[in-house]
Amino acid sequence: MSGIPLGESPLAGNSLGGGNPGPESAPQVVSLGRMAWRRFLRNPFAVAGLIVLLFFVIAALFARFIAPFNPARIDLLAANLPLGSGAHILGTDELGRDIFSRLLYSSQVSLLVGFSVAFVSVFIGTLIGAVSGYFGGLIDTFFMRMVDVFNSVPLLFLNILMLAIFGSSFVLLICILAFTSWMGVARLVRGTFLQLRETQYVEAAKALGTSNWRIITYHMIRNATAPIIVNATLMIGGAILSEAALSFLGLGIQPPQTSWGQMLSNAQQYMLTDPLQAVYPGLCILVVVLAVNFIGDGIQSAIDPRRKVRRPRRRLGR
Amino acid sequence: MREYFLRRLLQSLLVLFLVSLVTFALIHSAPGGPVRIYLTPGLSQEAAKVQAHNLGLDQPIPIQYVRWLGDLLQGNFGYTFKNHIPVAKILWPTVGNTLILMGVAWFLSLIIAIPWGIYNSTREYCLSDQTAAVISYLGFAMPTFWFGILLQELFSLKLNWLPLSDMYTMGQARNILNLLPHLVLPVTVLTLGFLAAYVKYSRSSMLEVLFQDYIRTARAKGMPERRVVFRHALRNALIPIITVLGLDLPILVGGAALTESVFNWPGMGRLFVEMAMAREYSVLMAITLLTAVIVILGNFLADILYAIVDPRVQLAGRGGRSV
Secondary structure, eight states, X not given: XXXXXXXXXXXXXXXXXXXXXXXXXXXXXXXXXXXHHHHHHTOHHHHHHHHHHHHHHHHHHTHHHHOSSOTTOOOGGGTTOOTTBTTBTTOBOTTOOBHHHHHHHHHHHHHHHHHHHHHHHHHHHHXXXXXXXXHOHHHHHHHHHHHHHHHTSOHHHXXXXXXXXXXXXXXXXXXXXXHTSOHHHHHHHHHHHHHHTTSHHHHHHXXXXXXXXXXXXXXXXXXXXXXXXXXXXXXXXXXXXXXXXHHHTTSSSOTTSXXXXXXXXXXXXXXXXXXXXXXXXXXXXXXXHHHHXXXXXXXXXXXXXXXXXXXXXXXXXX | OHHHHHHHHHHHHHHHHHHHHXXXXXXXXXXXXXXXXXXXXXXXXXHHHHHXXXXXXXXXXXXXXXXXXXXXXXXXXXXXXXXTOBHHHHHHHHHHHHHHHHHHHHHHHHHHHHHHHHHHHHSTTSXXXXXXXXXXXXXXXXXXXXXXXXXXXXXXXXXXXXXXXXXXXXXXXXXXXXXXXXXXXXXXHHHHHHHHHHHHHHHHHHHHHHTSHHHHHHHHTTOOXXXXXIIIIHHHHHHHHHHHHHHHHHHHHHTTHHHHHHTTOOSHHHHHHHHHHTTOHHHHHHHHHHHHHHHHHHHHHHHHHHXXXXXXXXHTSSOGGGO
16 A cells, blocks of 8 residues: 555554544545545446446346346247347247346346355455464464465366265355355465554554454454455456356256356257357356456556556656 | 475475365265265175275274375275276376367467567557457456357357367377367367466566666666567566466366366366266366376476576575465
8 A cells, every 4th residue: 555645644544543534534635445436437447347247237136127038937839039039039048948038137146156255255265364464373374274275176176076065056156166265365365464464553553452353353454455355356257257167067056047157058059050049148257257357457456556657657668 | 495395395295185184074075975986886785884894984084094095195096986997097098188188278378478478568558468458358257168169159060160079080090180170179268268367477577577677777788679678588577487387287187177078078177077967076086186286296396496596485485475
């Protein structure tokens, strides 16, 4: 955070326990969060990503009202309808299920998996990283070796293995994905905490007799929030891709529930007769993940303006 | 150096031991557990008991663990539940097939990505740099299996230029001429994935170096730009690139499960998926451990290599990456 030209205000806020300057700040002082938000809004890709994501979120929330058909309704008389067949806007699959409705309901699954996996794994990762970085010593060694263990098996294999052993349900899928993707955040938070541990405000808090738990959760986590948020955003995209992959392999979301990955594995079987069927679900995944990644990058450069400072220097060098 | 080497070696062995412990615990938490893996199916209860005793499955769990580890070290991965085939017999051929596929894709992406990244670093935000940025955004956001399906639909079903799937055409000699057309599509899919990461990485690694003071000094004394880039900058920029390559070694073995499934490539990843569907735990465990060994070895080699080219690492306590 040191690169932000705000003088002492963020530190002062923290040592008072107030965090980012809130309503008590003088009117001219712009809070860190607001500055970051302004920079974010100036980034066209990030804003486009946000709009697209909001669009999908709304579609998922109101799928029940938007979808013209029940996504699981089988109608063999209306099977394999092509694009633009009356009420079936995108046609139907081999069982006569409406593709557009299935896409809508799948967005619920993808977004729910994406957001909850990101939330849970960031929670686990932050907790482990914070405890390791703060206490160090044996606790740190233990958790870091655990990170190594998880990192030494390809994630997809680990997910498949756990799904094979424990069976697959929606909640279990989220748990398994979260349980196998907290390592990055843990390392990141640990690194930040190792630095913060030596700072004077932590020392001051300790001298005042503040409990370890409160120092971690109240004073230190605030200073690690920025990278955590960026990581969480990027993790949403990763989780959506993982869910799609596992469902594509037949191990994730099971029928009658539907997901984009599952639709793709279905479409692959009928790609000779209906090649378009494979296009839509993949396109949805691509667009959503792109949107989320754009948002993540946007937040990254909004809260870490160092790059902005460096860029003009580079141009001068040419 | 020796001390660093030993410390990293011990650390790697410890992690390997922990992985085996976790894997073993997973077997035992699986429904049916190891009894289902090792016993001949269809035995009467009496006979099963005898066989369980002979195999040591009635022993306390810690003893079973030690025996299981001993078996693994001797190359005995157990037997499949169905048909009772030795796991090693179905596993090893798939490892070779995966290495062919991944090796080609990896090599191809490296010889494209590294020069491209270097070029882009010297001309930031030029057309080629923007193209690379688009490719890396797509590569990170696109489901690889979807890309594979689209390629199949276009190049094998519609245009009929390339085979749809499998490693060899049935009924023809299994030689390289048969193999090559089958390689094109899966290699394209995998290369895009690698390319996305490597172009970005070699570019940023070069940029990191190009703005350091000694480069400015080299320019200031009138050295030609070409020499500055290739002589002075590239050497230091290659260090982190080499490390990443070492870290990516595991992808060579485990990263292709999806691509292999889409293209029906008889590799280890597809075997893993198939065996997961069939709940053949012994094969799953064997592949998990095998990949873990390769990953840990890759990390170890990357760290050692890094320490050789950049001696500061040894002094900084534990290897830079884990901090």
